[in-house]
Amino acid sequence: MTGDKIVFGVIGCGRIAPKHTESIMAIPGAELAAVCDIVPERAEDFASKYKAKPYLDYHDLLKREDIDIVTIATPSGSHAEIGIAAARAGKHVMVEKPMSMTLREADLLIRACRENGVKLAVIHQNRFNQSIKLLKNALEAGRFGKLTHGQATVRWNRGMDYYLQAPWRGTKLQDGGVLMNQSIHNIDLLQWMFGPVESVFGYTHTALRNIEMEDVAGAVLKFKNGAIGLIEAASTIYPKNIEETLNVFGETGSAVIGGIAVNRVEVWEFPDSEAEKEQIFAAQETDPPNVYGFGHREIIEDMIQAVQTNGTPAVPGEEGRKALEIILSIYKCQETGVPVKLPLIED
Missing domain, CATH: 3.30.360.10 (Dihydrodipicolinate Reductase; domain 2)
Structure with missing residues (x-):
């Protein structure tokens, strides 16, 4: 955390990403620092719109020491891989649904977050x-x-x-x-x-x-x-x-x-x-x-509270796994x- 702020990085700048960024920017005490997408024009445009630093490789974003939480809004098949890398980098993880495409990957993601002492929340905002x-x-x-x-x-x-x-x-x-x-x-x-x-x-x-x-x-x-x-x-x-x-x-x-x-x-x-x-x-x-409804801000606020109080997110990995x-x-x-x-x- 930077002072009293919780700093976010958003990975994936596609269809759902604005719900993440706009919710983060509306929350007092939350700061959007970085965004990432493999398409250069999309990363640049998104970063310019939301006044964040653009990245093309999520590994580079994860190297930043100031980022506390990453939200993952990439194609579903990459969710678990990116989430595991984020956990190993010491970042708390919020991942769009589905958290993975297989139960094996879901379990690997849950374990990676547990073993690295970070929170995992699956974005079921409804x-x-x-x-x-x-x-x-x-x-x-x-x-x-x-x-x-x-x-x-x-x-x-x-x-x-x-x-x-x-x-x-x-x-x-x-x-x-x-x-x-x-x-x-x-x-x-x-x-x-x-x-x-x-x-x-x-x-x-x-x-x-x-x-x-x-x-x-x-x-x-x-x-x-x-x-x-x-x-x-x-x-x-x-x-x-x-x-x-x-x-x-x-x-x-x-x-x-x-x-x-x-x-x-x-x-x-x-x-x-x-x-x-x-x-x-x-x-x-x-x-x-x-x-997409109205729930993204509240589920992100819930994650911030879990990080600040060392609590459990409302929709932890074990919950997100059930619908999968x-x-x-x-x-x-x-x-x-x-x-x-x-x-x-x-x-």
């Missing part, structure tokens, strides 16, 4: 949506009674122009499909609400886009508490994004959190909910300008045609 906080509090208070089932739905549009923006998009090694890239946030929320998963069965399909991985998927989860989970994921929705919705149902409660990025309470039914419903619906979050395991289990089920029991054993 956990910080006001609507999701409300839902989690209701669950922890037991207001749903016995949980019966839930559903995570992502109905978005990603046209072929999106995949043609970069050669890594839609590939097995660097990106994954709609489950790994778009739906993973909502799958994270589903498992966060319902707890450990016992088994998974699912199908994936490449219906419309000329990519290696799926653009449509459906899956059924059996949770250890007996509840059933449903996953619907599609990047083929015509003509634009419609919704990211999380449903939770129990014997004494029903809730639907919808909107473009699980940001709006649509159903809130409990025996004692009439008085609070008026307040909840009156205080709704406005729709975010895009599907579910998705990889769906992929394995698609290959084998049989249900997959967790923990997943990778080939």
Whole structure:
């Protein structure tokens, strides 16, 4: 730390990186010092816009002694490699979803951060949506009674122009499909609400886009508490994004959190909910300008607090690994045609 400031470096200057940089710059006591991208023009333009020093090689950025935390926003297949290098350089690590493309890499990243005494946080920013906080509090208070089932739905549009923006998009090694890239946030929320998963069965399909991985998927989860989970994921929705919705149902409660990025309470039914419903619906979050939502600043603030107090980030590596395991289990089920029991054993 430089004085009272927490100093950041951002690695990867693509589509999601502005959410990182703008959030960092809006936080009192946080400072953006460096950015990195392998494309020189992009690194230079990004650095100029956000008044930071540009780098083309992340190893050079990691040599800086003043940087406390790095955020990693590169193609998914490089997340673990860069995160491990950052940990070995003594930097705290915030990594975009998915934290890696395999469980083995995820475990190596978790171990590297633990062995080098640095914090690891996976950026699942939707956990910080006001609507999701409300839902989690209701669950922890037991207001749903016995949980019966839930559903995570992502109905978005990603046209072929999106995949043609970069050669890594839609590939097995660097990106994954709609489950790994778009739906993973909502799958994270589903498992966060319902707890450990016992088994998974699912199908994936490449219906419309000329990519290696799926653009449509459906899956059924059996949770250890007996509840059933449903996953619907599609990047083929015509003509634009419609919704990211999380449903939770129990014997004494029903809730639907919808909107473009699980940001709006649509159903809130409990025996004692009439008085609070008026307040909840009156205080709704406005729709975010895009599907990334409003949670990046809060998850970065949470990481800063974890560093300053030697606490645990809200979404540590062990938590980020859970949604990854579910998705990889769906992929394995698609290959084998049989249900997959967790923990997943990778080939």
